[in-house]
Amino acid sequence: xxxxxxxxxxxxxxxxxxxxxxxxxxxxxxxxxxxxxxxxxxxxxxxxxxxxxxxxxxxxxxxxxxxxxxxxxxxxxxxxxxxxxxxxxxxxxxxxxxxxxxxxxxxxxxxxxxxxxxxxxxxxxxxxxxxxxxxxxxxxxxxxxxxxxxxxxxxxxxxxxxxxxxxxxxxxxxxxxxxxxxxxxxxxxxxxxxxxxxxxxxxxxxxxxxxxxxxxxxxxxxxxxxxxxxxxxxxxxxxxxxxxxxxxxxxxx
Amino acid sequence: xxxxxxxxxxxxxxxxxxxxxxxxxxxxxxxxxxxxxxxxxxxxxxxxxxxxxxxxxxxxxxxxxxxxxxxxxxxxxxxxxxxxxxxxxxxxxxxxxxxxxxxxxxxxxxxxxxxxxxxxxxxxxxxxxxxxxxxxxxxxxxxxxxxxxxxxxxxxxxxxxxxxxxxxxxxxxxxxxxxxxxxxxxxxxxxxxxxxxxxxxxxxxxxxxxxxxxxxxxxxxxxxxxxxxxxxxxxxxxxxxxxxxxxxxxxxx
DNA sequence: CGTAGTTACGTACACCGTACGGAGTGGGGT
DNA sequence: ACCCCACTCCGTACGGTGTACGTAACTACG
Numbered sequence: 157x158x159x160x161x162x163x164x165x166x167x168x169x170x171x172x173x174x175x176x177x178x179x180x181x182x183x184x185x186x187x188x189x190x191x192x193x194x195x196x197x198x199x200x201x202x203x204x205x206x207x208x209x210x211x212x213x214x215x216x217x218x219x220x221x222x223x224x225x226x227x228x229x230x231x232x233x234x235x236x237x238x239x240x241x242x243x244x245x246x247x248x249x250x251x252x253x254x255x256x257x258x259x260x261x262x263x264x265x266x267x268x269x270x271x272x273x274x275x276x277x278x279x280x281x282x283x284x285x286x287x288x289x290x291x292x293x294x295x296x297x298x299x300x301x302x303x304x305x306x307x308x309x310x311x312x313x314x315x316x317x318x319x320x321x322x323x324x325x326x327x328x329x330x331x332x333x334x335x336x337x338x339x340x341x342x343x344x345x346x347x348x349x350x351x352x353x354x355x356x357x358x359x360x361x362x363x364x365x366x367x368x369x370x371x372x373x374x375x376x377x378x379x380x381x382x383x384x385x386x387x388x389x390x391x392x393x394x395x396x397x398x399x400x401x402x403x404x405x406x407x408x409x
Numbered sequence: 410x411x412x413x414x415x416x417x418x419x420x421x422x423x424x425x426x427x428x429x430x431x432x433x434x435x436x437x438x439x440x441x442x443x444x445x446x447x448x449x450x451x452x453x454x455x456x457x458x459x460x461x462x463x464x465x466x467x468x469x470x471x472x473x474x475x476x477x478x479x480x481x482x483x484x485x486x487x488x489x490x491x492x493x494x495x496x497x498x499x500x501x502x503x504x505x506x507x508x509x510x511x512x513x514x515x516x517x518x519x520x521x522x523x524x525x526x527x528x529x530x531x532x533x534x535x536x537x538x539x540x541x542x543x544x545x546x547x548x549x550x551x552x553x554x555x556x557x558x559x560x561x562x563x564x565x566x567x568x569x570x571x572x573x574x575x576x577x578x579x580x581x582x583x584x585x586x587x588x589x590x591x592x593x594x595x596x597x598x599x600x601x602x603x604x605x606x607x608x609x610x611x612x613x614x615x616x617x618x619x620x621x622x623x624x625x626x627x628x629x630x631x632x633x634x635x636x637x638x639x640x641x642x643x644x645x646x647x648x649x650x651x652x653x654x655x656x657x658x659x660x661x662x
Numbered sequence: 663c664g665t666a667g668t669t670a671c672g673t674a675c676a677c678c679g680t681a682c683g684g685a686g687t688g689g690g691g692t
Numbered sequence: 693a694c695c696c697c698a699c700t701c702c703g704t705a706c707g708g709t710g711t712a713c714g715t716a717a718c719t720a721c722g
Contacts, residue, residue, distance in 0.1 A: 163590070164594040164595055164597070164598040165598060166598055166599055168602060169602050169605075227584070274530075277580045277583075282602065282606070287611075287612055287615065290612070290615055291611075291613075291614050294617075294618060298614070303622070304618040304621040305622050305626045307618070309631065309634075309635055313635065313639075315573075316569060316574075317566065317570075319573070320565070320566075320569035320572070320573065321569075323530065327530045330530075331530075337416070337417045341417040342417055345418060346419055349419040349421060349422050349535065350535050353535070353537075353540060358540075359543070359544040360544075361544050361547035361548050362543055362544050362547060364547075365547060365561070368556075369556070369557045369558050373558050378558070381562075382562060385642045385643070386642060388642050389638045389639060390638070
């Protein structure tokens with residue numbers, strides 16, 4: 157029998173090697189690294205088993221000795237990206253600052269690997285590096301005196317917000333990759349359509365909004381503000397009082 | 410020339426018919442409806458041009474008379490789902506209640522069409538029904554005295570939160586669709602792996618959390634709480650005071 | 663030293679999106 | 693009234709995908 161039995165299993169628990177036959181030419185990590193390299197360079201759609209094999213210099217079907225299904229490869233890629241988090245020795249004691257740093261790290265990683273926003277379907281699975289991330293986050297949140305479930309909630313919401321933001325930014329760029337015209341043209345055409353619709357008078361509130369905020373705000377600042385606001389909503393005492401309107405934005409590390 | 414020139418265009422602006430030749434056998438909406446039916450029944454991956462054509466009883470390539478590219482079909486599907494929002498004659502005046510209702514509607518729509526969470530990449534494009542949604546949302550927010558940009562922010566975050574939540578719930582189910590074993594088995598195997606990892610002692614905080622919240626909280630309540638908390642963070646006066654801890658949760662319409 | 667369990671991988675299959683071109687159709691311009 | 697041509701319909705074909713299966717080579721264990 158060549159293939160392994162199709163039994164339920166988690167890719168993380170699958171042993172990489174069972175010591176009997178000839179020694180493998182690559183490691184599972186080699187395969188994942190190649191996939192990540194391709195995705196970084198040419199987008200996630202360029203990651204095909206044949207392409208990986210070609211880059212690695214082996215037969216296509218050999219890859220299936222390292223990865224049972226392509227979907228598992230995606231999980232492994234996300235885990236590989238999650239390995240890029242850098243944590244200090246211990247939490248600073250200021251959970252708000254720590255969570256802010258985490259959010260900025262997440263964003264940086266997603267910028268480094270634009271395919272992440274497409275592949276990372278669930279907020280977080282339980283890959284080794286996801287567990288590491290979760291453990292660290294919970295450590296940061298020990299000073300915060302709220303029920304455990306709420307902490308998970310906070311983590312999920314911070315992650316979700318960062319993911320949604322970045323995904324939003326990247327969606328059009330990724331879409332433009334497969335389009336027979338340039339991203340700028342696409343953006344122009346869509347903008348023109350929007351303007352036309354708004355000019356039709358059917359959307360007075362939207363028109364008012366566009367008139368008021370003619371110059372779109374700095375996305376960087378929006379991100380910081382959103383994050384700050386989100387963390388506020390988990391602060392037991394409430395956001396009132398100490399925080400000024402343009403106040404003390406926590407900067408990335 | 411059979412095909413239309415590959416010029417930048419928005420699918421919403423593309424005229425459905427240009428009155429010259431024989432009258433089409435279907436409308437664009439027919440095609441979209443068929444796609445939605447298939448996606449509802451057999452998942453988004455079952456939506457192929459051949460399958461749609463088969464369901465419609467026409468040749469595969471005929472579909473390209475109605476939809477220029479398959480990706481546009483996705484946009485049309487999202488727009489079709491967005492048409493399911495039901496808005497009262499006018500906002501209630503209580504923006505918090507209105508936004509809560511919107512969030513619950515979004516969630517309901519995503520439950521009705523489990524493929525939405527996979528297809529709706531960007532928080533919101535500018536499809537006709539997305540504009541309608543946006544216009545209504547802004548109308549609901551007129552009582553809220555904050556800068557226009559912040560209102561957009563609020564809308565985006567509410568949407569993002571709902572999407573993230575539902576996506577999270579549905580990710581495994583969708584994944585299980587293509588797996589050679591059942592979703593229950595998958596869940597069991599993953600749960601077992603998680604328990605094994607936690608039992609290893611490498612994740613003390615996570616272990617503590619799992620011990621504390623042995624019975625996972627009701628997702629329904631979590632959703633309501635998260636939403637409430639999020640809206641709090643946009644309330645100018647701050648959440649302090651009037652809201653009790655277990656207090657007045659707004660129920661879906 | 664077999665031999666059983668692995669690795670490597672060529673071939674093949676089913677399916678995908680869609681480019682292309684030909685046939686049939688019917689409305690608009692003359 | 694006519695014809696022309698834009699248009700709809702769609703069969704065929706191409707280049708791509710994930711991966712099941714079978715065979716050959718290899719190595720650690722009994």
